[in-house]
Amino acid sequence: MTDTTTVWDPLNNRGDWQVTGALLETGNDLETAILISLFTDRAAEPSDTIPDGTNDPRGWWADAGADVPIGSRLWLLAREKQTQETLQRAYDYIVEALQWLIDDGVVAKFDVYVEWTRTSMLGAQVVAYQQDGSTKATAYSWAWQGTN
Template sequence: MATDIQVFWSPDNNQGDWQTLGPDLATGNDLQTAILVSLFTDRQAAPDDVIPDGTGDPRGWWGDAGNTTLIGSRLWLLRRAKQTTETLQRAYDYIAEALQWLIDDGVVASFDITVEWQRATFLGAKIVAHQQNGTDQSTAFQFVWNGLT
């Protein structure tokens, strides 16, 4: 069974990247990589979403054109959001929406998602993936949404 190129998350740089393992790209940890790609790739904004930078650019991946299942999340829409309970709910909704394909495709049985304000301008998210084999994989993102006002 082939594995995907692994994405490594850097909370200090707020980005994911590939790493080499000798002359090759590191592979493995497919579920973690799928979660990272799902959360931190920009999904196209819905027609009624307000674009935070005022450009009207709905972003998204060109490969999503005409598809019913879109890649990524709309977390990017929170870039200039206020630190409110409504923003927490939107973050939760965007995360659940982005990860739903993993449930629909039978990759995981379900997710538990928790979002909270960890301190001023820092939104944290904890995601527990309940896998089909009965094991759990937990991931926390503590600095991802740094800069919300």
């Protein structure tokens, strides 16, 4: 069984389902798993500072008590300054979000690269090393809402 294909829509800064005719496309399971892992809001840890001051930890209600929560904490970086520390946190959040794919044997490992591609733009490249030795590299960029 394959998953509904999710593709990254850089113009709207979101993932979206792919449609062929009247049907949802399926396949590209690894890419879909990576997109969901990176761009779904994982619940904040108790020690995290919520950037909008609401104290809303976000996350999916079914993650309560789950061993492996879904998504990433990249959303916590909104309103952060464009610094090396913020870049390191982005890297850490990406690695944390993708770890389940290694733990479940979906991939052997990941290489993750993050950088400020220009003012107000965070870029990341994720290289997935699959169990059969093949690789899948994907680049993502976010319009940064933080301060410069």
